Amino acid sequence: MKHLIWAAFIMGFTALQAQDLDLSKEIRKQFVGTWSLIAVENTNIDGSKIQPYGQNPVGLLVLTEKGDYAIQILKATRPKVKAGDKNKATPDENSALVQGNNSHFGTYSVEPEKHTITFHVQHAFYPNWEGIAQVRSYKLEDNMLRYVVTNTTNGGAVTATVVWKKNPAH
DSSP states (O other): OHHHHHHHHHHHHHHHHHHHHHHHHHHHHHHOEEEEEEEEEEEOTTSOEEOTTOSSOEEEEEEOTTSEEEEEEEOSOOOOOTTSOGGGOOHHHHHHHHHTEEEEEEEEEEETTTTEEEEEEEEESSGGGTTOEEEEEEEEETTEEEEEESSOTTOTTOEEEEEEEEOOOO
């Protein structure tokens, strides 16, 4: 009888683990792929809102099944460097390039029960983020991923809402 109880316990535990693995695969499948940037909107401490990358920003978010990610966000309209050499850009050109760009990469994890996605930043255009875990609350609906950045590159009490649309699989 004791062996039957243990066998039932092991079978039940194994079934629960298999359900968790299936759930993880299903959740992972919702996130894995490439995503196109739709919008970035910053909210300042006074409640005012700005679009730091313009009305039509461009960007790409890549989430792999292995848990790697890469994000590139660009202002759609940036001035060209007149000298044709980024090392010879004027201070104004450099400022526009820096302020019109945000990129970072590393690994990511998702906690669906908490509705959080965490970007474990390995390297970033903004070096203050390197080695930092960026936890973001998210909403995922109809192939649209919306998350809130509370530790933005603007610092202080600025928060950002970022919206991505999943690209169709090729």
